[in-house]
Amino acid sequence: MSTDAIRTSALTKRFGATVAVDGLSISVPPGEVFGFLGPNGAGKSTTIRMLLGLIRPSSGSATIFGDHAADVRRAHRHLAHVPADVALWPNLTGAEILALLGRIGPPPDLTYRAELVERFQLDPGKRAKAYSTGNRQKVALVAAFACRAPLLVLDEPTSGLDPLMEREFRRCVVEARERGQAVFLSSHQLAEVEAVCDRVGILRAGELVEVAGIAELRRMRRTEVEIGFTGPPPELAGLPEVSGIERLDGSRLRFSLSGPPAATLRELADSSVTSISMREPSLAEIFLDYYGDGANR
Numbered sequence: 001m002s003t004d005a006i007r008t009s010a011l012t013k014r015f016g017a018t019v020a021v022d023g024l025s026i027s028v029p030p031g032e033v034f035g036f037l038g039p040n041g042a043g044k045s046t047t048i049r050m051l052l053g054l055i056r057p058s059s060g061s062a063t064i065f066g067d068h069a070a071d072v073r074r075a076h077r078h079l080a081h082v083p084a085d086v087a088l089w090p091n092l093t094g095a096e097i098l099a100l101l102g103r104i105g106p107p108p109d110l111t112y113r114a115e116l117v118e119r120f121q122l123d124p125g126k127r128a129k130a131y132s133t134g135n136r137q138k139v140a141l142v143a144a145f146a147c148r149a150p151l152l153v154l155d156e157p158t159s160g161l162d163p164l165m166e167r168e169f170r171r172c173v174v175e176a177r178e179r180g181q182a183v184f185l186s187s188h189q190l191a192e193v194e195a196v197c198d199r200v201g202i203l204r205a206g207e208l209v210e211v212a213g214i215a216e217l218r219r220m221r222r223t224e225v226e227i228g229f230t231g232p233p234p235e236l237a238g239l240p241e242v243s244g245i246e247r248l249d250g251s252r253l254r255f256s257l258s259g260p261p262a263a264t265l266r267e268l269a270d271s272s273v274t275s276i277s278m279r280e281p282s283l284a285e286i287f288l289d290y291y292g293d294g295a296n297r
């Protein structure tokens, strides 16, 4: 019997002619935070729905701590889940919903739950219909983290949270890992994934393009820089941290920067730079560029 928190083997889901997930084989051991990424339509939600036993695979298998994902009575004893769109019972208060969720899933740690309500600055006395999107997400997160299930399946759980609350979320993920819980985190945010994940898998058109460790991910990190200048352009071609220099017109340049920027900044300071903008590409873009045509299937 597998002791992995999640193990999928050639997991496949077809919707008519569409192959939403194509032969996905991954394993997530206990205590690992696994980031799950991919562009829109890549098959992330479909994978999560199969892990939760909400839909059946066309072929292949998924197990949660050795129990088949489709056997929801057994599999859900091991996991807690936060969906991308949290729907709550509108007439119940936050406190009533936390109590109800605490009776459905693995038993909550009540002291930790009370601490999380404070840390997420959740007003548990309000009815759910009066909560904002972010507050609904907080209720689901507090319930999931408080139950201390050995596996947390989190589907873009911070999309509605402000930066302070996002920081709190990251602390909770780190605490969960320290307690030996596994976390399966679908996310679009590079900073979040970098901060909390041990490994990252990326899906493209239903197929797993790569599973990379976080150190490898950091090496791929780059910043897209666009500058405006007057006079001669800055001499960037010889700088090892600069790549992909593109002349946009007579007075604008675009390039990629990876590694320490000191030499580039010195060169720019010596030129007549009139504007500068920087953009951090999404993790999916970085991966897909890195894996080039192999990823573009």
Ligand SMILES: Nc1ncnc2c1ncn2[C@@H]1O[C@H](COP(=O)(O)OP(=O)(O)OP(=O)(O)O)[C@@H](O)[C@H]1O
Pocket (backbone or CB within 6 Å): 015, 018, 019, 020, 038, 039, 040, 041, 042, 043, 044, 045, 046, 047
């Ligand atoms: N019930 C369904 N019937 C038909 N096609 C579906 C169904 N659910 C998903 N699909 C298709 O399967 C593919 C994968 O969709 P999925 O929602 O899993 O992607 P995703 O990676 O979660 O995307 P997003 O980031 O936009 O949420 C898409 O082509 C989608 O149109």
